[in-house]
Amino acid sequence: MSNEQRVRIPAKPAFPPSNAPARDGARATGRRLAEVRGARPAPDVAPDRASTARSSASMAVGTLISRILGLVKGVVLGIAIAGTTVADVFTGSDYLPNIIFLLVAGGVFNAVLIPQIAKASRLPDKGSEFISRLLTLGVAGLLALTVIVTALVVPIMGTFTSFSGGQLKLAITFGLFLLPQIFFYGLYSLLGQILNAHNAFRVYAWAPVANNVVAIAGLLVFIAVAGSSRAHQHTVDNWTTTQTLLLAGTATLGIVVQSLVLLMPVKRLGLRLRPRFGLRGTGLGVTAKIAGWTVGTMIIGQLSYLVVLRVATISSASKPNGAAGGSGVPGIYEFNRATELYIMPHSIIALSIATVMFTAMARAAAAHDFSGLRSSLSAALRTTGVATVFASIALIVLSGPLGMLFGGNSDLSGRQIAITLAILAIGAPFFSVYFILNRVLYALEDARTPFVIQCMVVATSVTMVLASAALPPPLIIYGLAVSYTLNNFIGPFLSHHYLKRRLGNYGGGLILRVYMRFLAAALVAGVAGEAALRAFGSASPDGFMWTSISASLVTLAVVGSAMAVVYFVMLKALRVHELDDVVAPLLSRVRSRMPSQG
Numbered sequence: 001m002s003n004e005q006r007v008r009i010p011a012k013p014a015f016p017p018s019n020a021p022a023r024d025g026a027r028a029t030g031r032r033l034a035e036v037r038g039a040r041p042a043p044d045v046a047p048d049r050a051s052t053a054r055s056s057a058s059m060a061v062g063t064l065i066s067r068i069l070g071l072v073k074g075v076v077l078g079i080a081i082a083g084t085t086v087a088d089v090f091t092g093s094d095y096l097p098n099i100i101f102l103l104v105a106g107g108v109f110n111a112v113l114i115p116q117i118a119k120a121s122r123l124p125d126k127g128s129e130f131i132s133r134l135l136t137l138g139v140a141g142l143l144a145l146t147v148i149v150t151a152l153v154v155p156i157m158g159t160f161t162s163f164s165g166g167q168l169k170l171a172i173t174f175g176l177f178l179l180p181q182i183f184f185y186g187l188y189s190l191l192g193q194i195l196n197a198h199n200a201f202r203v204y205a206w207a208p209v210a211n212n213v214v215a216i217a218g219l220l221v222f223i224a225v226a227g228s229s230r231a232h233q234h235t236v237d238n239w240t241t242t243q244t245l246l247l248a249g250t251a252t253l254g255i256v257v258q259s260l261v262l263l264m265p266v267k268r269l270g271l272r273l274r275p276r277f278g279l280r281g282t283g284l285g286v287t288a289k290i291a292g293w294t295v296g297t298m299i300i301g302q303l304s305y306l307v308v309l310r311v312a313t314i315s316s317a318s319k320p321n322g323a324a325g326g327s328g329v330p331g332i333y334e335f336n337r338a339t340e341l342y343i344m345p346h347s348i349i350a351l352s353i354a355t356v357m358f359t360a361m362a363r364a365a366a367a368h369d370f371s372g373l374r375s376s377l378s379a380a381l382r383t384t385g386v387a388t389v390f391a392s393i394a395l396i397v398l399s400g401p402l403g404m405l406f407g408g409n410s411d412l413s414g415r416q417i418a419i420t421l422a423i424l425a426i427g428a429p430f431f432s433v434y435f436i437l438n439r440v441l442y443a444l445e446d447a448r449t450p451f452v453i454q455c456m457v458v459a460t461s462v463t464m465v466l467a468s469a470a471l472p473p474p475l476i477i478y479g480l481a482v483s484y485t486l487n488n489f490i491g492p493f494l495s496h497h498y499l500k501r502r503l504g505n506y507g508g509g510l511i512l513r514v515y516m517r518f519l520a521a522a523l524v525a526g527v528a529g530e531a532a533l534r535a536f537g538s539a540s541p542d543g544f545m546w547t548s549i550s551a552s553l554v555t556l557a558v559v560g561s562a563m564a565v566v567y568f569v570m571l572k573a574l575r576v577h578e579l580d581d582v583v584a585p586l587l588s589r590v591r592s593r594m595p596s597q598g
Helices: 026-037 047-079 083-118 128-151 153-160 165-178 182-196 202-226 240-260 263-268 284-317 331-344 345-364 370-399 399-406 411-425 428-445 448-469 473-503 508-535 550-573 580-592
Strands: none
Touching: 047 083, 047 165, 047 202, 047 331, 047 345, 047 399, 047 550, 083 128, 083 153, 083 165, 083 182, 083 240, 083 284, 083 331, 128 153, 128 182, 153 165, 153 284, 165 240, 165 284, 182 202, 182 240, 182 263, 182 448, 202 240, 284 331, 284 448, 331 345, 331 399, 331 411, 331 473, 345 428, 370 399, 370 411, 370 428, 370 473, 370 508, 370 550, 399 411, 399 550, 411 473, 428 448, 428 473, 448 473, 508 550, 550 580
């Protein structure tokens, strides 16, 4: 999830966002709406280039710090509850507010409201009247949705998870504290897009930092009061109300803070906002018709994750309430930690590159310059592959220490995360390819084809997920990981098929040859990394890297750095020019910030 004009929910560990390409159609939808209504499309950059550069730099720093803190939060959460049945119940419960918001309101906010906010901001009153009406409707709708969902917490938890007995009771209790996040997710999205429409990007990018700080502080207080999972075996049977307040309460408090910190910057815009009812004549109906395919694509994707959630909690529900670190059954906690790690290279690398390249793609598509569009697509795929192919091999080789990092000092939980991560990492580069191919379709202002592709992908995904449910409980999570990996091959195949019919040959042979060189270099780095891991005791159950979180950090720092150096050297030896396309802009930025001589 990126910083573009779209719904961004950065605070949750989540299943891989197969619907992400749908949300990236918002800008194309906005341009198309402007053409329909005879208005001027929103520009891609602000008039003040210096101000834009400063804002971009601030956003990049804020996003990076937020991601780092998100990793820290994951590590601290592991120390608090990893290896316990409570970890699975909390993870399943904590995921629902995110998915319900995206399912019910996320697509509407992204594809219907955001383009209108951007357009209204160019009116003489800076959109004051329209935004007042929009906020009134949005806040009222979000409040009603949150109240209804929270009131239905019992059937919702019973339907979308496989918990029963004491686990279900605890999940319902967690839900009462966590489901109110839906309102604040929506408020954060509304306020953030108002700021973005008025070129005030920084606070929106930094707000998740405040969320993570609050959440980490809450987890540290939990550990201080209730103890870590290693020191005190937290179970469903001995769980207390105080522990719920500290764990679930502070998680929601972080989302509340994340949204409320945007109130003051919005007030500084001077929009004179006040409650106003009625949206007739605002053009939302036209936008909704245009954006219907985009909304549908998002909804289909989120529905599939409800099935995943139901199946993922089967293994968790098979554990006895008193099961703790000794359980040999991986649960949804391990699955979510692994997916969070596996999707990170895409979120940091592919998303950034695709965002930069999207403007060139959109301009080429608008000018019917299909040669330029094919060139931009080929460049985006090759540049992204430099990083994602290596990241895939690195995640496989380093899955052990990464698992320990998030396993809360439980070597069993750490190994379960590691196995799941290694399976998921195989398909990581293809997930990024699928994302970029769908971006081209949105650049062509074709939202129907991604919807059709999404339906086919979801159909195969749900079939494989349901097949995983038939496996023995200790294998269900691994079965889900296999289904994700297989699905990551299917998505790009389908998108490639549709795009080749639309664009012709966009250099598939060249892209494949370049990826083979990436893979060759990454495999050499992987062999070197695997050899280095042996020095840290990877082959022994009692080896150094399996002993603690600090040991896993040392292992990651040393072995990961060594692998990166070997990969860099191999790319140079193989004369991979795409490496320069990634490194040159970074070096240019560094040089531009250095003081000039003389």
